[in-house]
Amino acid sequence: MIKPLFLPIALCAAILCPCAAVAGPTAEALSSCMADSSTGKDRKELARWIFVAMSSHPELKGLTTITPADREASDKDIARLATRLLTESCSKQAQAAMSAEGNTALEAAFGMLGQLAMQELMADPGVKVSFSSYTKYLDRAKFEAVFSKK
Secondary structure, eight states, rough: OOOOOOOHHHHHHHHGGGGOOOOOOHHHHHHHHHHHHHHHHHHHHHHHHHHHTTTTTTTGGGGGOOOOHHHHHHHHHHHHHHHIIIITTHHHHHHHHHHTTHHHHHHHHHHHHHHHHHHHHHHHHHHHHHHHHGGGGGGGGHEEEEEEEE
16 A cells, blocks of 8 residues: 555655666556556646756755745645556556555656656756756866876
8 A cells, every 4th residue: 555655655656766676567557557657738838847846955945936835736636647647647567566566666667757847947948058058167188197098
């Protein structure tokens, strides 16, 4: 049985460290069902929720203007998504995965969904530019010294 308090831990652990969950066949079936049953909008909501949750860290708080209402709305979106995926769209796969593999199945399935969400965000041209803009500040001479074939 899914313990309601475990779900947030499974979501966070899986999304932030997908290496933590090794998926067996029933978890893979759940992962596939969740991927097939989620939309681009769902995955963007998941990415937004991750961003909002991470913005709670003291080192990041000053970089955003996320309000308590924004957090609540994001939490509600993810609660609806998790409820729909695990109790409606993929209920049979979720039951089988939990019976066979326990909470690790949830970690693997949400980890895969989190990876899809991040891949979709990373595909945006503006995000690609932002992720590579730091390279203009690299010390190229030091890189040449280490990686040249001399």
